[in-house]
Amino acid sequence: xxxxxxxxxxxxxxxxxxxxxxxxxxxxxxEPGKVTMALAKRLDLTQFFGHFHGGVVAGLAxxxxxxxxxxxxxxxxxxxxxxxxxxxxxxxxxxxxxxRAETIQAGSTIVVVKVEVASKKAGAERTCAFxxxxxxxMDMPAGFL
Amino acid sequence: xxxxxxxxxxxxxxxxxxxxxxxxxxxxxxEPGKVTMALAKRLDLTQFFGHFHGGVVAGLAxxxxxxxxxxxxxxxxxxxxxxxxxxxxxxxxxxxxxxRAETIQAGSTIVVVKVEVASKKAGAERTCAFxxxxxxxMDMPAGFL
Amino acid sequence: xxxxxxxxxxxxxxxxxxxxxxxxxxxxxxEPGKVTMALAKRLDLTQFFGHFHGGVVAGLAxxxxxxxxxxxxxxxxxxxxxxxxxxxxxxxxxxxxxxRAETIQAGSTIVVVKVEVASKKAGAERTCAFxxxxxxxMDMPAGFL
Amino acid sequence: xxxxxxxxxxxxxxxxxxxxxxxxxxxxxxEPGKVTMALAKRLDLTQFFGHFHGGVVAGLAxxxxxxxxxxxxxxxxxxxxxxxxxxxxxxxxxxxxxxRAETIQAGSTIVVVKVEVASKKAGAERTCAFxxxxxxxMDMPAGFL
Numbered sequence: 001x002x003x004x005x006x007x008x009x010x011x012x013x014x015x016x017x018x019x020x021x022x023x024x025x026x027x028x029x030x031e032p033g034k035v036t037m038a039l040a041k042r043l044d045l046t047q048f049f050g051h052f053h054g055g056v057v058a059g060l061a062x063x064x065x066x067x068x069x070x071x072x073x074x075x076x077x078x079x080x081x082x083x084x085x086x087x088x089x090x091x092x093x094x095x096x097x098x099x100r101a102e103t104i105q106a107g108s109t110i111v112v113v114k115v116e117v118a119s120k121k122a123g124a125e126r127t128c129a130f131x132x133x134x135x136x137x138m139d140m141p142a143g144f145l
Numbered sequence: 146x147x148x149x150x151x152x153x154x155x156x157x158x159x160x161x162x163x164x165x166x167x168x169x170x171x172x173x174x175x176e177p178g179k180v181t182m183a184l185a186k187r188l189d190l191t192q193f194f195g196h197f198h199g200g201v202v203a204g205l206a207x208x209x210x211x212x213x214x215x216x217x218x219x220x221x222x223x224x225x226x227x228x229x230x231x232x233x234x235x236x237x238x239x240x241x242x243x244x245r246a247e248t249i250q251a252g253s254t255i256v257v258v259k260v261e262v263a264s265k266k267a268g269a270e271r272t273c274a275f276x277x278x279x280x281x282x283m284d285m286p287a288g289f290l
Numbered sequence: 291x292x293x294x295x296x297x298x299x300x301x302x303x304x305x306x307x308x309x310x311x312x313x314x315x316x317x318x319x320x321e322p323g324k325v326t327m328a329l330a331k332r333l334d335l336t337q338f339f340g341h342f343h344g345g346v347v348a349g350l351a352x353x354x355x356x357x358x359x360x361x362x363x364x365x366x367x368x369x370x371x372x373x374x375x376x377x378x379x380x381x382x383x384x385x386x387x388x389x390r391a392e393t394i395q396a397g398s399t400i401v402v403v404k405v406e407v408a409s410k411k412a413g414a415e416r417t418c419a420f421x422x423x424x425x426x427x428m429d430m431p432a433g434f435l
Numbered sequence: 436x437x438x439x440x441x442x443x444x445x446x447x448x449x450x451x452x453x454x455x456x457x458x459x460x461x462x463x464x465x466e467p468g469k470v471t472m473a474l475a476k477r478l479d480l481t482q483f484f485g486h487f488h489g490g491v492v493a494g495l496a497x498x499x500x501x502x503x504x505x506x507x508x509x510x511x512x513x514x515x516x517x518x519x520x521x522x523x524x525x526x527x528x529x530x531x532x533x534x535r536a537e538t539i540q541a542g543s544t545i546v547v548v549k550v551e552v553a554s555k556k557a558g559a560e561r562t563c564a565f566x567x568x569x570x571x572x573m574d575m576p577a578g579f580l
Contacts, residue, residue: 045167083231307481375521
C-alpha cells in the first residue's frame, strides 16, 4: 500500500464510530512514522478547573500513538496498545490540544512511539504532556475497512 | 474533616461538570486510601472493535487514582496527576469497567496509587488494565466546593 | 519441564557471570509466576547517602521480573525486558533488599510482571520500590544452559 | 553558583563512593538542563548474552537524569528519583553506553527529564534505550560536598 493509501486508511479508521470520533479527534498530518492529531475543547472533555481532563489528554496521545505505530507496521497490521505512560507537564488550559506522535523504534511485532502534546491558547502552543507508548502489531481483521 | 465528610466531598467533586460526569463515571465505594469507580459502556466510549477505548480506561483509572490520592491527603488538598502508566492486559469488552484504586505510598506532597481495572461481562469480572499513578498535592482553591 | 526443573534452570541462569552474580543477587524462592530475589548491601551498590542506588534497586527488580516472566513462559523461552517502570517509595536504607515478582498477565508473547521491593533493616521490612515490567518471550538459544 | 561551578559540583557528586563510581560512570558533558554520561563495558556489568545488563542501563539513565535534574534546580537542591521508566529498544551490545539526559520540564519541586541511551560499537552509535524520569528536589544536606 502506498503512503497516501495508508494515510487514507488511517483517516477511515479515525472516522469509525466511538470515543475518538465522538470526542472530535481528527488527523492533522501523517506520514509513515509521524502522526499529528488535534482535539478542540468542549465542556464534556474537561476536568474540574475547565482544562482538558487528563484522561482525554491520554486518550488523544494513545490514539495518535496507535495511528503512528500502525503507519510504521506492514500492510494488514493494526497497532494495539500494550502500555502507555503519560507525564503531565503543564495544565492543558488551551482551546485545543495537539498530539504529535513519532515512532522511535519499529520491530517486527513491537513498535515504540513517543508523543508530545501541546496545548494551544490564543495561538500560542505550550507542551502540556509527554507520553511513551509500547504498541503490538495484530492482524487487521478481514473486512475491517 | 471526618471520613464520611471526605467521601461526600469526593462525590461532589465527581458531580462537577466535565468529562467524568459526561462519560458517566460514578463512585462505587470509598474510604481513605481506597476508591472504587465504575463506568457503563456507551457507543461514544468505545474503540474500533466496540470495546472501551484505551483512553477511556486510562481516564477512569486516572480519575479513581485522583480521588484515592485526595482521600489520602490532608483536608484542603487536592491531588493532581504528575504521571500515569497504564498496562492494558485484556480487551475491555464488558458492559462496564470498574477501577479499584489503592494508595501505596502517601508522602507529604507525593502520593502513589495503584489501580486495577476490571471489565465486567455477563456478571463475571476480568482484570483488563493495571495502572500506577504519581499524584501531587495542591491547595484546593477557596470556594472550590 | 517440571516446576522443580524450571527453578533449577533459573538458578543456573542466575549463576551465569555478569552483573547479577557480581552484585550478589540470589534466588530466595520461586514457583511458576512468583519469584523472590535478594541482594545484600555493599559499598559499591550504594548512592551518595549510603542507601542502595536506584539503578541497583531497578536492576534487582528487573532481574526478578525476568526470572518470573521466564517461569510463566513455555519451556525453551526466555524473557527479555521491553520496558520497566520503577516508583521509588522510600529510601532503600536497609542492609538487604528483597524483590518479590509476580506475573499479572501471561500472554503468548507478552508477560507483565509487578515487583515489590522491600528494604530490610534490623529485621524489619519496608516497601521501598514498586515496579511494573513488560517482558517479551524470545527463543532460548541452543546450548544456552 | 555559576554554571561552571555547578558542573564542578556535579563532578564531585559523581566522584563519591558507591555504585556509579564503582561501575565506572563518568561525566562527558554538562550544561544546565543537559547532561551526558558514559560507561565502558566490564564483565561485571553484563547480562547472560554479554550485553550491558538492563539494570546497568537503567542505572546510568537514572544517574544522568539525576545530575541533569539537579542542574535544572536552584543552588542547594539535589534531585532524587520519584520514578523512572525505561524502554529497551535494542541490545546494548556495544563496548560503551552513553546516556544523554535533557530536562523537559522544570517546576518548583518536580523536574522531568528524558534520557536517550546509545550503545557504541566499533565507533558507531545506536539508540538502545529511552527513559523518562520524574525527579523531586530535596535540600542538599549541610556539608554534603
